[in-house]
Amino acid sequence: MAKKIILTGDRPTGRLHLGHYVGSLRRRVELQNSGEFDRIFIMIADAQALTDNADNPEKVRQNVIEVALDYLSAGLDPARSTLFIQSQVPELCELAFYYMNLVTVQRLQRNPTVKAEIQLRGFSENAVEGDTAQRAGIPVGFFTYPISQASDITAFKATTVPAGDDQEPMVEQTREIVHKFNSVYGPTLVEPEILLPDNAACMRLPGTDGKAKMSKSLGNCIYLSDTADEVKKKVMGMYTDPDHLRVEDPGKVEGNTVFTYLDAFCRPEHMAKYLPDYASLDELKAHYRRGGLGDVKVKRLLIAVLNETLDPIRARRKEFEGRIEEVYRILEEGSAAARATAAATLDEVRRAMRINYFDDTELIEQQAKAYANR
Ligand code: TRP
Numbered sequence: 001m002a003k004k005i006i007l008t009g010d011r012p013t014g015r016l017h018l019g020h021y022v023g024s025l026r027r028r029v030e031l032q033n034s035g036e037f038d039r040i041f042i043m044i045a046d047a048q049a050l051t052d053n054a055d056n057p058e059k060v061r062q063n064v065i066e067v068a069l070d071y072l073s074a075g076l077d078p079a080r081s082t083l084f085i086q087s088q089v090p091e092l093c094e095l096a097f098y099y100m101n102l103v104t105v106q107r108l109q110r111n112p113t114v115k116a117e118i119q120l121r122g123f124s125e126n127a128v129e130g131d132t133a134q135r136a137g138i139p140v141g142f143f144t145y146p147i148s149q150a151s152d153i154t155a156f157k158a159t160t161v162p163a164g165d166d167q168e169p170m171v172e173q174t175r176e177i178v179h180k181f182n183s184v185y186g187p188t189l190v191e192p193e194i195l196l197p198d199n200a201a202c203m204r205l206p207g208t209d210g211k212a213k214m215s216k217s218l219g220n221c222i223y224l225s226d227t228a229d230e231v232k233k234k235v236m237g238m239y240t241d242p243d244h245l246r247v248e249d250p251g252k253v254e255g256n257t258v259f260t261y262l263d264a265f266c267r268p269e270h271m272a273k274y275l276p277d278y279a280s281l282d283e284l285k286a287h288y289r290r291g292g293l294g295d296v297k298v299k300r301l302l303i304a305v306l307n308e309t310l311d312p313i314r315a316r317r318k319e320f321e322g323r324i325e326e327v328y329r330i331l332e333e334g335s336a337a338a339r340a341t342a343a344a345t346l347d348e349v350r351r352a353m354r355i356n357y358f359d360d361t362e363l364i365e366q367q368a369k370a371y372a373n374r
Helices: 018-034 046-050 057-074 091-102 105-109 112-121 145-154 165-185 228-236 257-265 268-274 281-290 295-321 324-353 361-372
Strands: 005-010 039-044 082-085 160-162 193-195
Touching: 005 018, 005 145, 018 039, 018 057, 018 160, 018 257, 039 057, 039 324, 046 057, 046 145, 057 082, 057 295, 057 324, 082 324, 091 145, 091 165, 091 324, 105 112, 112 145, 112 165, 145 165, 165 193, 165 324, 228 295, 257 281, 257 295, 268 295, 281 295, 295 324
Parallel strands: 005 039, 005 160, 039 082, 160 193
Antiparallel strands: none
């Protein structure tokens, strides 16, 4: 049977937050523990992080360990998942270099995630060299990162990429590259599929301010490493329904961040434990809609649920924080294992491309013979 292989990862530009957790991290741990996959590769994408942090390489360097600590504390287990650092697998660059010939500038320009990030980063599409304007042009490395991401995924022959919907255009572009490569050079690479979160609240967890997405630059994050007190403060200040002024008022659940978080985190056993008067979260929502239920009660539930979820993660983090050298050793061993897999794929790729000159005795003999007969 065909192997089932996972590859996914994160840019090390900061600690991971609840958006990362419900969007992908929690799922990865479940998939790891399900035993359904032959191999799981989890990559700290430091090289990709540099594509839009050219001015701040030290931030990327310092955050590699933060992301590793978040991975380990969330339950990724190095005995079952290969944790590695992107830059330590140089085969990824080689593969990306070959893929660059299979993708047009126009196709990259149509990638919706690249487009959105150009806006977000304030890169200018028509900056002129030597321009005194504030806006910087688009770095070539940034522009081509979808190609690099295709090599991340395919170097491991990943079948499955657990990620948020912002990664959909990347996986789509990867599939196109695989298709193109296989049709030019013969069947070699595997077309991956994205595995999206299974509920809407997890797909795009809003920030505590109710803004579209939890993101470090907006300062609206709850981090996996936040203390119970920080979580309490952040939830108490969270955006709810601005028209729900008095407890008696009917309230809106849609677009109410506290309820969105409950959708993402609250399980039936939490209701039974913290609010046994309600049979389910749906009943709590119904009461809120009717009126007579105050925000504070709902927020207290969320604080309890979040802290129950985060407590074991915090405890594991504390442990690993005291074993930093060992965490680097885990990454070093993971990177060596990842490199071995990527190198094996690159051997196949070079053979398919027929650039394995020194092993190609047929080519050498044929050309030698041709010259001998002149
Ligand atoms: N683009 C991902 C992010 O922004 C990180 C990443 C790099 C990735 N390579 C990947 C994710 C391959 C999934 C598969 O965090």
